[in-house]
Amino acid sequence: MEHIEIGRPMKILVCIKQVPDPETPVMVDEQGRVVRPKKNLKFWMNRADEFAVEEAVLIKEARSGITVDALTVGPEHATQVLERAMGMGADNSVHILLQETDFLNPFNTASYIAAYASNRGYDLILTGVMGEDHMQGQVGPMLAERLGFPCATSVISEQIHDEQGTVYVEREIEGGLRAALELDLPAVLTVQTGINKPRYPTLSGLLRAKKQKALVVPSHTLSGSKQQEKVVWACYPGKSRAGLMLKGRQRDKAVRLLEILEKKALI
């Protein structure tokens, strides 16, 4: 376990992911592979990660001398989310550049980040609660384990006590409740959406990001992991109900819906 030096400026690492816009169609081909139209495919920062960046910037703004580094693991075009993070207030950015041959699974992603982050003196590592594309929620807790740091997931409130070298957190749990914890720093927190209101990037921040390029670390220079699982087949989910798709113009559909609800005595 690393020791926190009292009075040393804190270093925060925030790990972000670029994901395809969920509004773009996603399909399955005959070989059971996930396919997306290449044309007009838009990417953006994973929503939960925006909250993580905002939280890091809020912590930085509340005290002096804190540095926030944003890091992503992804192909070349993922650099866009780093620029956005810089625009929101991150100081530096790190791009772990994936090779064509890289497979992406949470453990490998966590291994790359751990290889980069270990011995760099981070006091706090933040990331979003889960990626909105694969919805796995694994990279944060796996990264913590790789680094030997304590970890709290689904964090909805946190307070740093740097004199004591601890962080107080509230985790969102079921039934509208919260679990309160205290972790020793350095620690990994995965941030739940709604913890704050992510700001828009500033123009000056974006310009700075363009000028101050991300530190690019090719993934093959870091030790990753062997592949642990693979997707054998992708398919569409089954229907659990009738799923009657109403046809016609809006007016026809409205009248039909009204008839159905009246027949069932629901209106």
Added chain:
Amino acid sequence: MTQSIVIIAECYAGRPSPVTYELMTLAEKIRQARPMPVKAVVLGDEVERAAEEIAQTTGASVLGIQNPHLTYYNGELYKDLLHQCLPEMNPAFVLISQTTQGMDFAPGLAVRLGAGSITGVTGVSQDKTNLCFSRDAYNGKIVLKMLSLMGTTVLTVQPGAFKSMEPEIATTPEPVEIRLSTTESKSTRTLGIIRGKQKDAGLAEADVLVAAGRGIGSRENVALIKQLAALFPRSAVAGSRPVCDMGWLEYKKQVGLTGATVSPGLYIACGISGAMAHRVGMQSSGFIVAISTDPNAAIFNIADVCICEDLTTFIPVFIKACRGKRGAVTPS
């Protein structure tokens, strides 16, 4: 040593949660393809009663680990204690519920065990000689069948995806083993449970819920959702998590995994994609109508009636149709 399937029980107020018996159902399904013993581990500060109950209900052999520092769930201590006891059981699969607790310790436990990790499991199937585990992706639009390449795999299982195991009255339970532990976690201290966002009693009492998702597009359109709800007596407005995160509705209106679980007679989902986190909160509603511009939205898979339309234009048309029939009743 023979391999086994190990389930990690989850308890609430000293009793096993229903999700524990859902894990048992998955364990049985795995066993049908690959026969091996099923074992259960239960952790807590007072585990005897829960351990006995699991043993009697399932017939599995149960290990209870009793530790005075587990009054509240502690992820670090869970990983430490499970890492001590799991290797001796030689698990092929470790089954954990995909709750906020399970999701907190399962991925780290997998790393510590050198195991594979598949989260959000909703099904199991056989592909040639391999067992594949289904999970949702892309807001529930696609199901991925995953194969683990590791000797041990940690699976976190979606609550509600498997039915609770029927209790087997006739089983002769195996003796329960209770181990006492006093290990403390080094870097994590639990401080208790506090009340967070308030739930809205109105959601549970309503016969009709009209729910808004990110697809409503803007805060202004919440008014449309309210107008639609006003057509129904005993109705209320609800929302998905992103809508509450954006502040368009209060958190007490949130339906889903981290919000309320509801089961009204009619649920009208407006602009809701239908990711698992929302579906688990409303899928047992009596009748489900879904309105979305996305023809592939996952919500359509669990709806009785699907309307692929822009709700900002469709809802006014529907309201007009209702008023026409009722002779111009003005919604309040």
